[in-house]
Amino acid sequence: MALLVLFSTFSFAVEKHYCGNHLVDSAIFSKAKKCGMETATTDNTVVKIKSCCKDEVEIIKGQDQLKLNTFNNLDFNQQFVFTAFVYSYFEFYKSLPKQIIPFKYYAPPNLVADIQVLHDVFII
16 A cells, blocks of 8 residues: 555656657656667867757656545544554554573473383373
C-alpha cells in the first residue's frame, strides 16, 4: 500500500530528442543526448544553422492532493476500535517481570548406572 501511494504521487519528465522524424534518444531522469547537428564550430566561431532537430519534454505529474483523515474525522465506532487496537497492541508487548530460577546453578548427581536400561523398563 505504501508503494502504491509513493508511485501515485511520483512526478517525472520524459525528454525525447528527434533528428528529423527519427527518435535519437529518450531519457527519463536525465537530459536526452543530442545528435550533434544543432551547432557547428569553426575556429572560435559558432555558426548556427537552422536545425532539423527538435526536443520534446513530456511532464507526467503525480497526484499532489491526498485525502488525510484525522482521528476526529472518524465516527465513534471507528475511534473505539482504533483505540482498543492500540491499547491491546501496547499491552501485548509489555515486558514481564524478571523471573528467578532457583536451580540455575544446580548440577544433577552423576549416574553410576542407568537403572531403566538395567531392568529393561522404558516409559512409553
